[in-house]
Amino acid sequence: xxxxxxxxxxxxxxxxxAALVACTxxxxxxxxxxSEGDGGNAKLTVWSWDGTVELAVPxxxxxxxxxTVDVVNVGSSSDLYQSLDNAIQAGxxxxxxxxxxxxxVPYFAIPGKLTDLTTLGxxxxxDDFLPAAWNNVKLGEGVYALPSDYGPAAMFWNSATFAxxxxxxxxxxxxxxxxxxxKIRALGPDHYIxxxxxxxxxxxxxxxxxxxxxxxxxxxxxxxxFSEPATKKAVDFWQKMLDEDLLNTKVTAWSDDWNRTLNDGxxxxxxxxxxxxxxxxxxxxDAAGDFRVALMPQWEAGQTVGAENGGSSFGIxxxxxxxxxxxxxxEYFTHGEGLQPRVDAGAFxxxxxxxxxAAFREVPNExxxxxxxxxxxxxxxxxxxxxxxYPPFFEWARSIYGxxxxxxxxxxxxxxxxxxxxxxxxxxxxxxxxxxxVS
Amino acid sequence: xxxxxxxxxxxxxxAPASTPRRMRTRRRQIGWAFVAPFGALFALVFIVPIVYAxxxxxxxxxxxxxxxxxxxxxxxxxxxxxQFWDGFARVVRFTIVQVPVMLLLAMALALxxxxxxxxxxxxxxxxIFLPYAVPAIVSTLMWGxxxxxxxxxxxxxxxxxxxxxxxxxxxxxxxxxxxxVTWAFTGYNMLIFYAxxxxxxxxxxxxxxxxxxxxxxxxxxxxxxxxxxSLVVTIIFSIIGTFQIFNEPQILPSMVANSGITTYYTPxxxxxxxxxxxxxxxxxxxxxxxxAAMTIAIAxxxxxxxxxxxxxx
Numbered sequence: 001x002x003x004x005x006x007x008x009x010x011x012x013x014x015x016x017x018a019a020l021v022a023c024t025x026x027x028x029x030x031x032x033x034x035s036e037g038d039g040g041n042a043k044l045t046v047w048s049w050d051g052t053v054e055l056a057v058p059x060x061x062x063x064x065x066x067x068t069v070d071v072v073n074v075g076s077s078s079d080l081y082q083s084l085d086n087a088i089q090a091g092x093x094x095x096x097x098x099x100x101x102x103x104x105v106p107y108f109a110i111p112g113k114l115t116d117l118t119t120l121g122x123x124x125x126x127d128d129f130l131p132a133a134w135n136n137v138k139l140g141e142g143v144y145a146l147p148s149d150y151g152p153a154a155m156f157w158n159s160a161t162f163a164x165x166x167x168x169x170x171x172x173x174x175x176x177x178x179x180x181x182x183k184i185r186a187l188g189p190d191h192y193i194x195x196x197x198x199x200x201x202x203x204x205x206x207x208x209x210x211x212x213x214x215x216x217x218x219x220x221x222x223x224x225x226f227s228e229p230a231t232k233k234a235v236d237f238w239q240k241m242l243d244e245d246l247l248n249t250k251v252t253a254w255s256d257d258w259n260r261t262l263n264d265g266x267x268x269x270x271x272x273x274x275x276x277x278x279x280x281x282x283x284x285x286d287a288a289g290d291f292r293v294a295l296m297p298q299w300e301a302g303q304t305v306g307a308e309n310g311g312s313s314f315g316i317x318x319x320x321x322x323x324x325x326x327x328x329x330x331e332y333f334t335h336g337e338g339l340q341p342r343v344d345a346g347a348f349x350x351x352x353x354x355x356x357x358a359a360f361r362e363v364p365n366e367x368x369x370x371x372x373x374x375x376x377x378x379x380x381x382x383x384x385x386x387x388x389x390y391p392p393f394f395e396w397a398r399s400i401y402g403x404x405x406x407x408x409x410x411x412x413x414x415x416x417x418x419x420x421x422x423x424x425x426x427x428x429x430x431x432x433x434x435x436x437x438v439s
Numbered sequence: 440x441x442x443x444x445x446x447x448x449x450x451x452x453x454a455p456a457s458t459p460r461r462m463r464t465r466r467r468q469i470g471w472a473f474v475a476p477f478g479a480l481f482a483l484v485f486i487v488p489i490v491y492a493x494x495x496x497x498x499x500x501x502x503x504x505x506x507x508x509x510x511x512x513x514x515x516x517x518x519x520x521x522q523f524w525d526g527f528a529r530v531v532r533f534t535i536v537q538v539p540v541m542l543l544l545a546m547a548l549a550l551x552x553x554x555x556x557x558x559x560x561x562x563x564x565x566x567i568f569l570p571y572a573v574p575a576i577v578s579t580l581m582w583g584x585x586x587x588x589x590x591x592x593x594x595x596x597x598x599x600x601x602x603x604x605x606x607x608x609x610x611x612x613x614x615x616x617x618x619x620v621t622w623a624f625t626g627y628n629m630l631i632f633y634a635x636x637x638x639x640x641x642x643x644x645x646x647x648x649x650x651x652x653x654x655x656x657x658x659x660x661x662x663x664x665x666x667x668x669s670l671v672v673t674i675i676f677s678i679i680g681t682f683q684i685f686n687e688p689q690i691l692p693s694m695v696a697n698s699g700i701t702t703y704y705t706p707x708x709x710x711x712x713x714x715x716x717x718x719x720x721x722x723x724x725x726x727x728x729x730x731a732a733m734t735i736a737i738a739x740x741x742x743x744x745x746x747x748x749x750x751x752x
Contacts, residue, residue: 078715078716082715085718107502110502110503111502111503111505197696197697198697220503249696249697250589250696251589251696252695252696252697254693255693255694255695255696256584256590256694257587257589257590260589260590392502393502395716396716396717396718399702399712399716399717400702402692402701402702403701403702403703406609406697406699406701407609409696409697410608410609410697410699411609430717433499433501434501434502434503435501435502435503435504436502436503
């Protein structure tokens with residue numbers, strides 16, 4: 001504790017000192033960035049935590065002699081955003097391309113830190129991407145990133161556990177899900193249909209699917225409202241699941257404990273992004289052959305409405321040196337030839353062309369008992385409802401959600417609706433302090 | 440050329456008279472040269488960041504509109520921030536309980552080692568000190584696994600005793616962190632005490648033996664007074680340390696669900712989250728400076744009191 005917290009401060013101190021020096025020295029001379037280096041010999045730096053991006057580099061370099069691409073993994077998404085903010089503030093070391101979760105795009109775009117890609121030709125690409133994914137990178141008339149991977153909300157269900165409970169088909173509606181939850185709960189003291197320890201992204205995807213749009217962003221004015229009927233419907237449903245002890249509130253996702261309960265089948269479903277397809281086999285090898293993928297349960301029988309749970313995109317910082325070359329590479333790996341090697345390596349991309357491709361849809365997935373998971377997830381992707389917006393300060397907002405939700409999940413004090421209301425108040429106070437007009 | 444050759448002898452002529460003064464200035468310059476590397480480094484990693492933090496604390500960062508001068512607004516906001524005071528009160532409570540427990544334990548161990556009645560005291564010394572060498576992150580992970588009720592040791596213990604104790608329920612988490620910290624730092628403090636005991640002149644023990652003092656009397660009259668100076672030092676170190684708690688509350692939430700650890704659990708954690716997820720560097724800088732000032736004030740008060748007692752006795 002003692003020594004290492006001091007040790008932690010040393011790099012921070014050095015960084016702040018360096019930032020100070022850099023700040024004072026760049027003030028006047030930083031205006032010419034952008035034009036130099038375009039075409040000819042460009043050296044691109046890409047910050048990304050997506051391992052498949054590198055796979056597009058050889059093909060791109062071959063097609064663009066003289067251009068070299070350096071893909072750097074700067075760490076987790078929050079590490080990356082911090083580093084980018086520092087680099088922009090310092091005025092040096094700003095990369096040419098940066099990966100963003102969808103919710104982080106407005107955070108950088110609104111203060112003018114990202115290039116509007118329509119100036120480079122991105123406006124023509126709209127129809128080739130999934131509408132909901134495209135909606136994530138648009139802000140007003142501008143396009144500030146290109147979608148690179150996608151997380152359609154889907155339900156991963158353990159068919160063996162369901163069979164034990166006497167259920168042979170995936171719950172098609174949330175009512176079915178509720179009935180299934182009771183049967184699975186009856187299997188044993190550790191058996192639950194799902195776990196929840198305050199998963200904000202899941203709750204938002206539930207609201208999203210139900211048709212609630214709690215955030216509306218228009219330039220710098222932000223509205224937050226959890227009182228719409230559709231939002232209330234989703235929140236009340238999940239509250240009922242909590243109240244009737246149908247959810248495991250002791251196991252937190254991504255913990256060792258979570259792995260254990262997934263392996264032994266005592267957690268029967270996971271409502272998460274489609275990206276879980278590639279993670280689940282590592283987390284739950286013992287459950288091989290048991291899991292299946294289905295669309296998220298629907299609010300009304302016969303509907304096909306979906307939502308998103310995660311996904312990311314790439315943008316070009318305003319301070320980047322080689323914008324045209326950066327855009328060429330961006331276009332190449334999110335839309336052009338560079339897509340295929342990424343898809344072959346397991347990337348799930350929001351490209352209409354790829355999702356319609358029979359080769360992608362019909363491949364049987366051994367872990368999922370030979371199910372063609374690509375087809376299900378492609379359908380889930382197309383079902384994702386449009387019109388959702390994240391507030392520009394969502395990165396901060398999500399970090400404090402746990403503080404507020406914790407009492408509910410540990411001792412049952414309060415309700416989800418009350419947590420969301422307090423959360424809203426905190427978001428309003430913070431947003432206004434940050435210069436937005438939030439109500 | 441001519442002028443140059445001419446000035447040489449002239450300068451040489453005046454040399455004898457001025458030598459002592461010149462040597463003195465040169466000696467002074469050499470002194471500075473020796474200190475310079477340290478001074479430069481000290482300024483770079485210590486003075487500059489503090490001055491920069493003080494400067495930053497006068498500004499507010501805004502996503503819209505950028506950095507604006509705010510005067511003392513960050514400080515007045517901090518004074519009224521319930522989250523800051525919640526974290527502050529928590530580390531104060533923690534300090535009041537954990538520091539005495541840890542130091543008494545360390546003292547008892549040091550006395551036991553010094554009594555020479557233990558077998559393998561060198562080995563014990565190493566073993567007790569060893570946790571200090573374990574990185575805090577590793578130790579947190581380790582304790583997290585041991586105290587977790589859904590896996591590992593504590594689950595077995597609960598099964599065996601038929602209890603359902605949870606060391607990471609919101610009310611108990613701070614105690615569990617106290618256990619981790621005590622485990623990690625008792626050995627370190629014990630070594631300081633032990634060194635102080637070894638420095639006691641042997642004649643005192645001989646005199647005590649001649650006077651017929653028993654072991655308890657020796658401890659009360661010789662050993663405990665000998666520990667007073669190091670006690671002041673260890674108390675100050677421990678207070679500074681507990682005020683900086685960061686690693687444990689930073690790591691535990693990713694291991695345990697709903698342990699009650701908030702983003703403002705300790706002031707250090709709060710500052711970190713303000714700066715890095717809230718992009719409120721100015722506010723975080725103000726918090727850091729205020730915390731530093733309070734820590735220094737408390738440590739100083741302890742030192743003054745300790746000194747006074749030491750002088751009186």
